[in-house]
Amino acid sequence: MARMIYAAYPRELEAAGANEFLGRLKGEIGIDAVNLAAAHPPLRVWTPRAATHHHTICSSGGAQFIPDAARYTGGRLRPHAGAWLKGRDAFGRIVESARDQGLGVEIRATCLNDPGLVERYPHGACVSVFGDAHDARLCPSNPEVRQYLLGLVGDLARFGPESVELDDVGFGSGFGPQWYSTDWLDRQSPEAALLRWCFCASCLQRAKDSGVNGGAVRESVMSRLSLAADSEADSTQTPGDLLGADGTLAGFETVRRATVASLIRELAGGCAAPLWLTAVGMDPSSTLEETINEAVAGIVVPFSSGHVAAAYEAIARAVPPDRIRASLRIRPPAVRSGSALVAEVHKIAGEGFAAVQFEEDGGSPAHCLGWLRQAIRYARRESGDPPVSEQ
C-alpha cells in the first residue's frame, strides 16, 4: 500500500488552524504523513476554504522556519526567514502538532530558485551566455551556494523528519525561452537548451579545472543562437544530436552534469535523513541516474491522467517504482472530479510506487478534500475491483 502524503505549506496549515486541520487529515481523510515546505519560492494563494473565504496568502517565500545561524558559517549566504513568522517557531510547532496527531513528518525545500536570496547575494546568481544575471536562480557551481545548501539540509534534519525532499537542485530551466522573450525558439530545440546554460564565474572555473575552454563554449553558443535567429526553419536536431557533433559543447555539458551530481552526493552525505529529489527541472542523464540510484532514497515524479508526465518518463524509468513518489494535484484542472481522483490514486497504487504525494497549497475548494478522502478510502480498500465513484 502506497504511503499517502499531504504536501503542505506551513502558512496554509496555520490559516486552516494547524491542530484541528492536521487531526482531520489523519482521522477523517486518512493521510499517513505531511510533507512541510521549509523553504519555497514566492507564493500567492486565495484559500477559499478558510472560514471567512477572504483569506489569501501572499508570501515572498524563503525560509519558513527559524534557521540556526551557526550552520551557515561556510559562506555569505544565509536563509532569510519569512516575515509572517515574526520570529515565532511556527514551523517547529506544526511539526510537533503533526506528530501528536499520529502523522509522519517529512520536510521539503526548494534549493536554487530563490529570488529573495539572489537579491541579497547577487554573486551567487546564474549568468546567461549574454552576461545577464538571473533574478531568481542560484548557481549550483558556486561554492558558497553549495555551502549554504549543505547548511540547509543539516538545519532541516534538526527537526527529525523521516525524509527531506529537495526541489530545484540543478540548473533548472534557467534562462529558458520565457526569460528572454525567445518563445519563437522551440523549447525542445538544442538552441533552447544552450540558452539555458549558466556562464557564471564558478561555472567557467569548473570548466577550466576540467580542461574545457569556457570562452570557446560561449562563442559557440552565441553563434548557434545567431544562426537560429537568422533561420526561418526550426532546427531539426535534438540537443543530443548537437552534443554528439560538437566536442566542446559536450565537454561543457559533462562538467555541468558532474556539478549537479556531486552536489546531490554532498547534500545526501550532509543530511541525517534520507534524501528525495523532485524530478521537475531535472535533466535526466546517465550520470544523474547513477547518482540518484546510489545517493538518494528516491524521486518525486509528477503524475497526471493515469501516467507519469511525459517529460519525466525517462527519469522514472531509471529508478525502481518503490523509490518513486507520484505527486498529484487534488483539484481542477489536474483532476476534474472525485471519481477522477479515485482513478488516479488507484492507478498509482497499482504501479507499486512508494507513495502518493498530494500537492496542496491551501488553494483547493473544500469539496476537493472530500475527493481526497474518497480516493484514499478506495485505495485502502484494495478490493482489486475497478475504481467506482461513491458520489
Ligand SMILES: [Zn+2]
Ligand atoms: Zn553558474
